[in-house]
Amino acid sequence: MPLKWTRPSINDLREAGEFIASDNPQAAERMAERVQEAVEYLLEHPNMGRVGRVSGTRELVVSGTPFIIVYRVIVSTIQILRVLHHSRKWT
Incomplete structure (x- = not known):
C-alpha cells in the first residue's frame, strides 16, 4: 500500500527529532527508528490504529515513545497527517 507523508507530518518528525537530539x-x-518501524507495520495493517479524535482519521501510538501517528486511509493510500506528542491537542 502506498504511503504519503504530508508536509506537517514531516515537520513534526523533524522538530521532535531536533528537540530530543539537543x-x-x-x-x-x-x-525516529520506532516511528519508522510503526509506519512499516502500518503498511501491513492500515486499520490497526484507534479511531482518531478528528473525523476520518486514525491514531497509532508509537510504542516506547510519547508520540502518536495521526493518519488516514484514502482508497489504497496511507496518508500520514501528523506525528504528535501525546500531550498535544490536535483538532
Whole structure:
C-alpha cells in the first residue's frame, strides 16, 4: 500500500527529532527508528490504529515513545497527517 507523508507530518518528525537530539542524540535516533518501524507495520495493517479524535482519521501510538501517528486511509493510500506528542491537542 502506498504511503504519503504530508508536509506537517514531516515537520513534526523533524522538530521532535531536533528537540530530543539537543539533549540526547541517541534517544532522537531511537525515536525516529520506532516511528519508522510503526509506519512499516502500518503498511501491513492500515486499520490497526484507534479511531482518531478528528473525523476520518486514525491514531497509532508509537510504542516506547510519547508520540502518536495521526493518519488516514484514502482508497489504497496511507496518508500520514501528523506525528504528535501525546500531550498535544490536535483538532
